[in-house]
Amino acid sequence: MSATDAYIPQPDTGGPAQPLLIVRALQKHFPVRGGLLGRTQARVQAVDGVSFEVRKGETLGIVGESGCGKSTTAKLLIGLTPKDRGEIIFDGVPLGPDLPLKDLRKGVQMVFQDSYATLNPRLTILASVAFGARVQGLPDPDGLARKMMDRVGLDPDRFAHRYPHELSGGQRQRVNIARALAMSPRLVVLDEAVSALDKSVEAQVLNLLSDLRAEFGLTYIFISHDLNVVRYISDRILVMYLGEVVEVAPVDSIWAEQAHPYTRSLFSAMPSMDPDNRTSEPPLSGDPPNPINPPPGCRFHTRCRFAAEICKAKAPTLAGLPGNAAHMVACHLHDPASGHPKAGQGVPE
Amino acid sequence: MAQTDFAADAPAGRAPVAKPQGYWAGVGARLVRDPITMLCAAVLLMLILAAIFAPFLGLADPYKGSMIARLKPLGTEGHILGTDEQGRDMLARLVHGGRLTLFIGLMPVVLAFFIGSALGIVAGYVGGLTNTIIMRTVDVFFAFPSVLLAIAISGALGAGIVNSLVSLTIVFIPPITRVAEAVTSGVRALDYIDAARATGASAWTVIRVHVIGNVLSPIFVYATSLTSVCMILAAGLSFLGIGVRPPEPEWGLMLNTLRSAIYVDPWLSALPGVMIFVTSLCLNLLSDGLRSAMNVRD
Amino acid sequence: MLTYLVRRLILVLPVAFGVSVICFLLVQIAPGDPLTAIMPVDATAEEQAVMRAAYGLDKPLPVQYAIWIGNLLQGDMGKSIATGRPVASEVFGAVQNSLLLAVSAAIIAFPIGTALGFLAGYFRDTWADRAVTALSITGVSVPNYWLGIVLVIIFSVNLGWLPSMGAGPGGSQSWAWDWAHMRHLILPAVTLAVVPIGIVAHTVRALAGDILTMDFVQALYAKGMSRFDVLRHVARNAAATALSVMGLQLGYLLGGSILIEAVFNWPGSGFLLSNAIFQRDLPLLQGTILVLALFFVTMNLIVDVAQAAIDPRIQRT
Numbered sequence: 032m033s034a035t036d037a038y039i040p041q042p043d044t045g046g047p048a049q050p051l052l053i054v055r056a057l058q059k060h061f062p063v064r065g066g067l068l069g070r071t072q073a074r075v076q077a078v079d080g081v082s083f084e085v086r087k088g089e090t091l092g093i094v095g096e097s098g099c100g101k102s103t104t105a106k107l108l109i110g111l112t113p114k115d116r117g118e119i120i121f122d123g124v125p126l127g128p129d130l131p132l133k134d135l136r137k138g139v140q141m142v143f144q145d146s147y148a149t150l151n152p153r154l155t156i157l158a159s160v161a162f163g164a165r166v167q168g169l170p171d172p173d174g175l176a177r178k179m180m181d182r183v184g185l186d187p188d189r190f191a192h193r194y195p196h197e198l199s200g201g202q203r204q205r206v207n208i209a210r211a212l213a214m215s216p217r218l219v220v221l222d223e224a225v226s227a228l229d230k231s232v233e234a235q236v237l238n239l240l241s242d243l244r245a246e247f248g249l250t251y252i253f254i255s256h257d258l259n260v261v262r263y264i265s266d267r268i269l270v271m272y273l274g275e276v277v278e279v280a281p282v283d284s285i286w287a288e289q290a291h292p293y294t295r296s297l298f299s300a301m302p303s304m305d306p307d308n309r310t311s312e313p314p315l316s317g318d319p320p321n322p323i324n325p326p327p328g329c330r331f332h333t334r335c336r337f338a339a340e341i342c343k344a345k346a347p348t349l350a351g352l353p354g355n356a357a358h359m360v361a362c363h364l365h366d367p368a369s370g371h372p373k374a375g376q377g378v379p380e
Numbered sequence: 381m382a383q384t385d386f387a388a389d390a391p392a393g394r395a396p397v398a399k400p401q402g403y404w405a406g407v408g409a410r411l412v413r414d415p416i417t418m419l420c421a422a423v424l425l426m427l428i429l430a431a432i433f434a435p436f437l438g439l440a441d442p443y444k445g446s447m448i449a450r451l452k453p454l455g456t457e458g459h460i461l462g463t464d465e466q467g468r469d470m471l472a473r474l475v476h477g478g479r480l481t482l483f484i485g486l487m488p489v490v491l492a493f494f495i496g497s498a499l500g501i502v503a504g505y506v507g508g509l510t511n512t513i514i515m516r517t518v519d520v521f522f523a524f525p526s527v528l529l530a531i532a533i534s535g536a537l538g539a540g541i542v543n544s545l546v547s548l549t550i551v552f553i554p555p556i557t558r559v560a561e562a563v564t565s566g567v568r569a570l571d572y573i574d575a576a577r578a579t580g581a582s583a584w585t586v587i588r589v590h591v592i593g594n595v596l597s598p599i600f601v602y603a604t605s606l607t608s609v610c611m612i613l614a615a616g617l618s619f620l621g622i623g624v625r626p627p628e629p630e631w632g633l634m635l636n637t638l639r640s641a642i643y644v645d646p647w648l649s650a651l652p653g654v655m656i657f658v659t660s661l662c663l664n665l666l667s668d669g670l671r672s673a674m675n676v677r678d
Numbered sequence: 679m680l681t682y683l684v685r686r687l688i689l690v691l692p693v694a695f696g697v698s699v700i701c702f703l704l705v706q707i708a709p710g711d712p713l714t715a716i717m718p719v720d721a722t723a724e725e726q727a728v729m730r731a732a733y734g735l736d737k738p739l740p741v742q743y744a745i746w747i748g749n750l751l752q753g754d755m756g757k758s759i760a761t762g763r764p765v766a767s768e769v770f771g772a773v774q775n776s777l778l779l780a781v782s783a784a785i786i787a788f789p790i791g792t793a794l795g796f797l798a799g800y801f802r803d804t805w806a807d808r809a810v811t812a813l814s815i816t817g818v819s820v821p822n823y824w825l826g827i828v829l830v831i832i833f834s835v836n837l838g839w840l841p842s843m844g845a846g847p848g849g850s851q852s853w854a855w856d857w858a859h860m861r862h863l864i865l866p867a868v869t870l871a872v873v874p875i876g877i878v879a880h881t882v883r884a885l886a887g888d889i890l891t892m893d894f895v896q897a898l899y900a901k902g903m904s905r906f907d908v909l910r911h912v913a914r915n916a917a918a919t920a921l922s923v924m925g926l927q928l929g930y931l932l933g934g935s936i937l938i939e940a941v942f943n944w945p946g947s948g949f950l951l952s953n954a955i956f957q958r959d960l961p962l963l964q965g966t967i968l969v970l971a972l973f974f975v976t977m978n979l980i981v982d983v984a985q986a987a988i989d990p991r992i993q994r995t
Contacts, residue, residue: 151590650831
């Protein structure tokens with residue numbers, strides 16, 4: 032029996048047209064306590080009204096600066112952080128009475144950024160990988176764990192009884208992937224899963240992830256701050272800024288045209304290998320505003336070169352570009368009715 | 381659902397290439413290489429064994445006194461360590477005295493270790509209101525210096541072995557709870573706990589498999605550092621007359637009753653204190669040795 | 679800073695409330711009827727009921743607590759069953775004596791402990807360090823009530839230099855600042871100082887050792903600063919922690935001197951406490967413990983605020 036036979040996901044109930052995951056108006060505010068009586072003084076708006084869909088078999092890349100709410104979104108998706116508001120619909124079934132959290136977690140798994148903290152230092156590799164299968168009551172968890180280790184490129188005979196501190200970063204990340212796959216998930220959330228690795232190891236792990244996706248029919252949400260990596264592995268890209276979605280588009284479309292001024296700055300800050308392809312866009316200046324008191328209107332207006340009065344007053348909504356409905360952006364520049372002086376002309380050069 | 385033995389190793393197929401070293405094997409190896417710690421462990425083991433097997437060591441009857449053989453000095457024929465104020469053999473009383481003294485000196489920390497760890501782990505893992513209730517209650521007990529709290533509770537309950545155990549256990553639960561809570565909150569924030577929770581495991585399973593193994597050694601080391609204080613306090617309660625009741629042999633109580641003899645034979649009267657001192661010193665040094673062997677930082 | 683002070687003061691209130699509850703419950707957990715201690719053995723059931731009502735013992739516990747705390751806030755801690763005198767005056771007289779002993783012990787312990795600890799931290803891993811470490815482990819391991827007896831054996835019994843009992847000649851209960859009284863203070867104060875010497879030395883050793891290896895100290899040397907000036911910087915950095923440890927130790931000294939007071943018959947709060955225990959004088963027991971615990975809470979408060987004032991790294995909001 033191979034790893035493919037050991038991979039027994041839950042059946043596809045919604046059919047191919049049903050997105051695997053729909054997120055609607057997801058919100059998480061963290062209270063900040065202080066003052067004389069320790070009352071809530073303010074709220075960090077970590078994730079504020081985030082909506083998106085992930086289709087079956089695709090990889091959705093999520094990018095943004097640190098602190099934009101990428102990782103919080105990931106943890107909200109599998110209930111590691113309880114959400115304040117919003118809907119999570121997995122294969123047509125909303126999280127709730129029909130889909131308890133424990134069942135959602137059978138279908139969605141997460142791979143964290145490699146660090147000393149991703150694996151329990153007191154458990155052998157085998158015990159860590161087999162833990163989930165054992166919890167879910169699957170037959171022969173150790174055998175399953177060995178098959179998954181073998182599949183991700185770790186010889187079970189050599190590694191099963193080792194401890195995390197005896198492994199390299201790349202090997203540990205393979206363990207993390209095996210641990211997630213041993214649960215036979217349909218959706219894997221990869222939160223900066225290759226960010227801490229050396230470039231050569233990163234490429235190997237990315238290739239492994241691509242192979243696994245094809246072999247097991249997986250769907251990925253790939254969170255990273257590295258645009259090149261996201262471009263390599265993703266089908267669509269979602270850009271977050273201060274807890275909100277500012278742009279979602281197929282990877283080719285967004286590479287051709289960054290419709291949001293923030294996305295454009297983000298892309299221009301990326302080092303390019305091609306000397307002829309350097310953009311002249313000035314990089315972003317300053318830090319993102321404090322998410323405790325995000326600016327009113329469009330949250331990016333404090334750093335946007337094209338900000339107008341309307342941007343301070345009214346928050347733009349996410350809408351498809353004219354002529355390219357799959358490319359969605361939340362910017363007044365693209366809405367002819369917004370009242371922005373340059374509305375409807377796209378982002379000026 | 382088979383939930384037994386998460387950490388159990390499956391039968392190995394081929395021999396592993398590199399021999400993996402578990403945590404406890406490393407701790408053991410470091411302990412064996414530490415002469416002072418080993419010496420202290422040996423002394424304590426000797427004291428404990430002597431206390432357990434006291435009735436079989438061919439000693440004199442520790443309860444049988446003699447009006448004519450009172451306060452015989454050290455080195456007396458038949459009473460190598462002399463006799464006490466009622467003419468009872470000192471050696472027999474010191475060895476037998478170890479039974480109660482060690483029991484009341486160590487048992488409260490053992491009990492407090494289990495209770496305090498449980499409270500602290502729950503408070504640290506669950507957080508929220510549960511944490512607030514447990515930790516604020518603990519804060520109140522921290523308002524009492526440990527000696528005062530032990531004497532207050534023992535004083536109110538009255539003398540007796542069980543009452544001493546109860547009061548000392550209450551004294552040591554709050555500090556252990558506080559350490560357990562701090563360590564657990566730290567571990568709770570690590571990614572492998574999130575990964576374990578993401579499997580759909582219950583809180584109890586995550587605590588059992590992933591939390592306990594990683595928090596217990598710092599809590600344990602901290603608890604061992606309390607044993608010396610507990611010994612001194614336990615004997616101190618008896619010394620004050622609110623611990624073990626006469627005529628039981630107990631080092632603190634013996635120290636008290638022999639005070640009347642300090643003008644007759646001062647060094648004889650100090651002997652029970654030497655026993656308390658040696659035990660407490662060994663407990664402290666052993667705890668220090670464990671701390672460095674287990675790589676626990678302050 | 680003011681906000682911090684007010685906030686810290688507010689945080690003390692629930693702790694003080696908890697302390698009062700524990701002190702109140704102490705009497706409740708005591709075995710036997712609290713009345714038996716004050717009633718004659720042949721009292722009739724009727725007389726007992728009258729007494730019970732007079733002391734409020736027929737009311738439910740929360741009501742009893744409310745009455746007790748109400749009296750307490752007016753400075754009325756009840757009457758001692760043994761002497762019939764108000765508990766408050768008995769306790770405060772004794773606490774003064776205990777405070778004298780505790781402060782004397784602190785005056786002995788803090789400079790010695792600091793000097794030893796600094797020596798060990800500065801000359802880390804030398805014989806001096808090892809000697810101090812051994813000394814401080816011995817200091818915290820020694821049962822101080824036994825050490826007191828040993829000191830009595832040496833200095834009172836064998837050498838006859840110092841008295842072994844009481845706070846003054848002829849069992850005098852009142853303190854005076856003359857040699858006749860101060861001779862009585864030496865042995866108990868030295869005995870009481872041993873544990874804090876060990877603890878302070880241990881803390882200061884760790885602090886000095888850590889700070890001396892820190893980057894900023896290397897930078898000071900690199901800047902060409904003299905050894906003495908560097909030491910001054912280190913001392914300032916260590917002061918906040920060292921002071922807080924000492925402040926807490928002062929609290930422990932007052933609460934922990936009970937055993938030493940028993941050894942030396944020192945007429946302090948511990949002596950009072952053991953009398954209260956043996957005469958089953960529960961109001962006196964309750965009052966003494968309450969006062970000592972509240973003193974300890976206050977010490978903690980002062981230490982926290984002082985530490986915040988010295989150390990800018992502690993958030994003062």
